Amino acid sequence: MRWLYLAIGWIAVACATVGAFLPILPTVPFLLVALWAFSRSSDRLRRRLLADPVFGPDIRRWQERGAIRRPAKILAVLAMAASVGIATFLGLPVMAIAVQALLLTAVAGFIVTRPEA
Template sequence: MRRRLWLMIGWLFMSIGIIGIALPVVPTVPFLLVAAWAFARSSPVLKQRILDHPTYGPPVRAWQERGAVGRVAKIWAISAMTAGVALSWWVGMPDWVVAVQGAICASVAIFLITRPCA
């Protein structure tokens, strides 16, 4: 039963990651990280397929082995978060919403900056 649950979680996040390939605002690698984590508990073969993928395998392996995030990925993520907070402010969201969003995004940005570069 547990194996089946982990397998379902893996396929769910793998599906979202695949959608992220086509939609530029949906990140792919974070969803593949969760899928690989779930597949490690349910299907080592599927986990290995993610790790062996020529495009998406290296960033997943870098995260799993060293907690590393690529420099370009860091720049894109922080830029997107900054743009999202700026857009919220520009469209007139309540100040408290923008402040909470900014605090969360700043925390994530600090976390990303402190990760080693892949």
């Protein structure tokens, strides 16, 4: 099982790395998945994520208080709105856009109601 958790952790880190450069792909949620996986497979990698100077503070805020920084909330909601706008611009089926908008509205509601860091 250790190898499975390590693989999940590294895949999540890879997705987070891509997300650091693409605004529509989240970074910290993938790092939270990696932290979960590494906590079951490698304490060294878990500590390394928590000590990261860029993402470590956000991960610790979430872990300790379920808190998200205001700029991160704003960016997340704007990215979700932009993705619905892009889907509309591309002329995707109305039902697909409606489902996307409904799901992203629920996610945005969750994000906005979290405590601020």
